[in-house]
Amino acid sequence: MPPSMSVSTSSSKVSSCSQFVTVVSKCTVFPDRESTLGDLKLSVSDLPMLSCHYIQKGGLFTLPNHLSLPSLLAVLKKGLSRTLSRFPPLAGRLTTDADGYVYITCNDAGVDFVHANAARISITDVLSPTDVPDPVKEFFAFDRTVSYQGHFRPILAVQVTELADGVFIGCAANHAVTDGTSFWNFFNTFAEVCRGATRVSRPPDFSRDSVLISQAVLRLPDGGPKVTFSLDAPLRERIFSFSRESILKLKGKVNNRKWTENEGIDVIELMGKQSNDPLKNFLRNSNAKAAEISSFQSLCALLWRAVTRARKLPASQTTTFRMAVNCRPRLEPKMEAYYFGNAIQSIPTFASAGDVKARDLRWCAEQLNKNVLAHDDRMVRRFVEDWERDPRCFPLGNFDGAMLTMGSSPRFPMYDNDFGWGRPVVVRSGRANKFDGKISAFPGREGGGTVDLEVVLAPETMAGLESDSEFMQYVSGC
Structure with missing residues (x-):
């Protein structure tokens, strides 16, 4: 696609899509250079996501003083076109060959760019309510679109929504093509390019030579897979914020230590998303360090206990806490840090409701800690072999009423994006992949x-969480 055709000239006026947000226009943006990247085979970490919704995340920004809205849209379209040349898979489409293998064809087919208006909504309207307000869900394209649809629809859509005193830049990206690491690398690169950068600081790696690339075939039903959770169940969604001080206090309690304000949250955090092999080896050889529970695991344990109490589960019922872990640093040899695609696996930790409620925070955190530390190269390969024996889409949801699923990561650089007029006021997500127990x-x-937890629960469970004194004592402002 030649540079002169990087943005299509066609656009359309669209009637109001909700009582809050009106789509003003829509066009297709193409890469400013023709792709030379060949087809990329979906991995055993990509394929299960074909039944999941597109990832929907974005940032709320104040209005730039130096740009009119038409100029702002022009900057974003041009920057997106240039960024797509660095991320060719996002401008492509999914294809399935005669043998059933699914690929990303980097054919420069382009992405959707949507301009929307929500002039009756202000930044305060987004930030001030207790629950995340419904209009936020309209700040994203491809609402509840299943990733398999990337065979027929763009892999990426960018929606720019005008507010009364701000602008929301929301991206919807196919979850079979990107995980959180890849998504935020694209989003931050998009911002970097819009600021005028000629070289990106974190070039993506498109290699397909790891153990995640398999000869196993995922057989899909006619028309593609569906999501595995209810789209109509009543839910509440709330952001719970945790300050540095409260997290230090929580970690101190879990580790039976007194922490000071001068002490770091974690010199090297034991999070599933970021743990690395040298740290793991060090911990295995150090009884003192191995006994230490990270701040994030402490926070997960706090939530696990509180939600289990709020659900009023019988003591004999098994509860599950799932955490997504990054396989990039766990494999030997390690994958590139900015490998583009999904490189995640979901680790379940099981415990009876009775144990979760009766035992202390440290015990719950230890169960999570042991599973995170155990997920090394051998365990990653075991997960791959298990999937190859039974290729399947990921069963996302809360099937027995006793599950929690932790996604995303407080280590993702969600606020390290500046399109030319400052960092986001706040980061929010859309309606995608939301069900009772999704965190x-x-x-x-x-x-x-500092950490924000986006918590989605059944209304009666959320009410119980809000009245849980152990949990709420650590929430900022409560």
């Missing part, structure tokens, strides 16, 4: 170890 961890805007 997403975000960094707090202040940094320094």
Whole structure:
């Protein structure tokens, strides 16, 4: 696609899509250079996501003083076109060959760019309510679109929504093509390019030579897979914020230590998303360090206990806490840090409701800690072999009423994006992949170890969580 055709000239006026947000226009943006990248085979970490919704995340920004809205849209379209040349898979489409293998064809087919208006909504309207307000869900394209549809629809869509005093830049990306690491690398590169960068600081790696690339075939039903959770169940969604101080206190309690304000959150955090082999080897050889529970595991244990109490589960019922872990640093040899695609596996930790409620925070955190430390190269390969024996889509949901699924990561650089007029005021997500028990961890805007938990629960469970004194004592402002 030649540079002169990097943005299509066609656009359409669209009627109001909700009582809050009106789609003003829509066009296709193409890469500013023709792709030379060949087809990329979906891996055993990509293929299970074909039944999941597109990832929907984005940032709320104040309005730039130096740009009119038409100029702002032009900057974003041009920057997106240039960024797509660095991320050719996002401008492609999914294809399935005669043998059933699914590929990303980097054919420069382009992405959707949507301009929407929500002039009756202000930044305060987004930030001030207790629950995440419904209009936020309209700040994203491809609402509840299943990733398999990437065979027929763009792999990426960018929606720019005008607010009364701000602008929301939301991206919807096919989850069979990107995980959180790849998504935020694209989003931050998009911002970097819009600021005028000629070289990106974190070039993506498109290699397909790891153990994740398999000869196993995922057989899909006619028309493609469906999501495995209810789309109509009543839910509440709330952001719970945790300050540096409260997390230090929580970690101190879990580790039976007194922490000071001068002490770091974790010199090297034992999070599934970021743990690395040297750290793991060090911990295995150090009884003192191996006994230490990370701040994030402490926070997960706190939530696990509180939600289990709020659900009023019988003591004999098995509860499950799932955590997504990054396989890139766990494999031997390690994958590139910015490998583009999914390189995640879901680790379940099981415990009876009676144990979760009766035992202390440290015990719950230890169960999570042991599973994270055990997920090494051998375990990653075992998960791959298990999937190859039974290729399947990922069963996302809360099937027995006793599950929690932790996604995203407070280590993702969600606030390290500046399109030319400052960092986001806040990061939010859309309606995608939301069900009772889905939790997403975000960094707090202040940094320094602050964490925001996006918690989605049944209304009666959320009410119980809000009245849980052990949990709420650590929540900022409560």
